[in-house]
Amino acid sequence: MKWTNCFSNKRFGVDFKNRGPRTEYERDYDRLIFSSAFRRLQNKTQVFPLPKDIFVHNRLTHSLEVVSVGRSLGKIVGSELYKLPEINENEEARKFYRNHLKNVIGSACLAHDMGNPAFGHSGENAISKYFNEREDDDEFRKLFSDEQWEDLTNFEGNANALRLLTKQLNNRLEGGYRLTYSTLVSILKYPCESLAVNEKKGKHRSKFGFFNDDIDTFKKIAKEVNLIKEQDKPLVYSRHPFVYLVEAADDICYNIIDFEDAHRLGILTTKEVESNFLNLIKLNKDEDIDNIKRTLKILKKDPNEKIAYLRAKAINFLTIEASKVFIKNRDLIIKGEYKSSLIKDIKEAQPIIKKIKNTSIKKLYNHYSVVKIELAGFNIMSGLIEDFVEALLINKDDRKKRHHKILSLIPEQYRFNEKQSTYSKIMCVLDFMSGMTDLFALQLYKNIKGIEIPRI
Template identity: 60%
Template sequence: MEMTWNNCFSPKRFGIQKDQEDIRTQYERDWDIIIFSSPFRRLQNKTQVFPLPEEVFVHNRLTHSLEVASVGRSLGKIIGKKISDLPEVKTDDNARPFYRNSLKNVLSSACLAHDLGNPAFGHSGEEAISKYFKKRDTKKPDDIEFKNNFTDAEWKDLITFEGNANALRVLTMQQHNRDKGGFRLTYSTIGSILKYPCESLASDKKILHRKKYGFFKIDEGVFLDIAKELNMIADNVESRIAYKRHPFVYLVEAADDISYNIIDFEDAHRLGILTYEEVSSAFLEIISHNPNEDIKWVTKQAEMLKGDRNESIGFLRAKSINALIYKCADVFWENKEKILKGNFEKSLIEDIPELQSVMQRIEKKSIEKIYNARKVVELEIAGFRIMSGLVEDFVSSALTPITERDKEQKKILELLPKQFSFDESSSPYVKVMHIIDFISGMTDVFALKLYRNLRGIEI
């Protein structure tokens, strides 16, 4: 069936056949389910970019996700209204109210959930989890024997652990003694976070929607179920599972891009990494391209607030985000047919010609001065040691046959919480995925404490 604006959404909930009546819409319930969940709460203790304990006023994954959700809601309102006025949607009593009233809720919920699969310690966390497996990707007899425990697809998952695929897993997996279907969100919300809808072996850095991958082999059935329910378009990749992006993904991605580009810059100013002039000039350039803003008035207002430079930058940050929301909405609307067919091969923020130079300047400065700041690099190195060390301790214990485990390995596995425990008859891949479920969900503080305990640094 061809994907259309009328059939690309679904109020059905993953893992539930029949649902009870509720005062809230299905899509409003998605937001509430995520907000009250443990994985979402744990984001408050996961680094976004800057180390957490000393600088409590910079962003962590929780505050970032809330801000992305706010931007996503605005994009959903703008685009939802436009789609609801399309001739084919206007006459559909199911689609029209969805776009007018509910798209904003789907996008804000998806934005809340978009980082749930990201491990501790910022951007290096994902790579750190894979480090143990990469280290064993050698020609040594022991390592060859180890690698032979896994199929090619399973091994690719392990040597390229992916937070996006893990987010799908967190939202849908059934843990021991827990409800079937995980969070039981609507298919629409889950589909909106599938940024790279393909398996790991189909990933290709040159193609936007396959630059990374969106599901682990263990979750293949879950992914295919979602793709079918939302009428997603299969991509032509020989003998591999790959689909085109769902149209709502572009809006969730734009909300994330807008938020971290602008807010990392604001945080860097708060920490004294970037000067007031560097940040304000970039923000004013973005705002100057918003026809709805009087740039002279904005500049004057920012000058008046300059007695508190953080306040002045905060004002310009809000105006910049607003400008980017409208620009991204315009790009989506101008390319809506390509986007619906899954043939739009750029992110929305990359397709605003008049803002390319300033956005590239922000990206260049972010890489030079923010992501390579000493504290950030120190945190990444620590994250590598901690996460790959934990993976090594738990995986080597889990994959040692039960009759051959020494006392230390048995004790390590006793630390695995009930919901992550595995059946001893499971395949090596399933055992490893249970371990990774546990480790990827840890907060920075918990991972550090456990690592110190296991290494005898702290008791």
């Protein structure tokens, strides 16, 4: 892999190029932002339940903010890489890094959470639980290969994002969203199959990035952008350079903005959040701290605006520093030998970031409102997966009327063919379930269980 051959404006699933005023990378962004899957993120919880009287982030607003940071990272890094002799001497590469890298990172940031099911990690855990609890059922277990079983017992939203963007659904066009290979590879934080997961082998193997059903899709992407293969069995590749920028944008946003949300909800005090943000900002040698203090005095009667101001400054600092880390480690990154993360390698900021993370775990992510929605989401998704999988496992001729009715609730684009393997059928059901919003999953659960009669 080289800086001059690690990108491609070819589209997955199609051989032709569009013509018009927009670049291929701008088209990626537009396709994603107008998609139904992206709109559904507005009803998927980020961390906190969505209160009626106070605005906090959902998956959609989080994704848009990650885009803003990611685009900045792409622009800064692209401007620096553009100066490298090997890039400057290559016209296509020169144009890409100067003009298009920021758009690729922006599009990938839009898509990075699109594969998450309703209720986030609780939804993932609920799907996995159903299959884990049947591990001792030998007849059931024999229906799946080791790779397929690992997929199902460790359902992964990151792998599902790739599937969502590339799978040809019933009555839909080949290639899914038909995004460029550059955008698709930028979301592959974990370029390995499920059997290769081993956190001790590196962060890129702490989870998996594609299901066994989508392995050919992954291989096509890897080949097009010259991804570096580490081993064949189980299949593992090194991360693509652009992944580090998308990951950094996500890390920056959820660390900083979750803190701001907790302040708005009264979980953290103004003093506590202000102190942590200021300590980060003070690390920026180019920042005028006296001017910041004057601004804080002006905003002292509006705590939310004060914290919003500091949040912006903190994000700006981390964005600039993450860019510097990328450029500093560019040779390791392009060789596939960089095994850390950009945020982790902002060394001077680590004590403060760790304090923010520890406070978040203690006071935010274990807050009673968060725990309640996690438990509720887990039970809702558990109930749904049990009903749908139970119905599909029964031979068509042996299904009772209620089984047929359950399966009839699956939209046409997700319906399976009876001749498909059990694994493929289940993946079709998971395609449907992972696309649900929190509210849709809740309502469907209540209707199916007879808790609430649906209105016509």
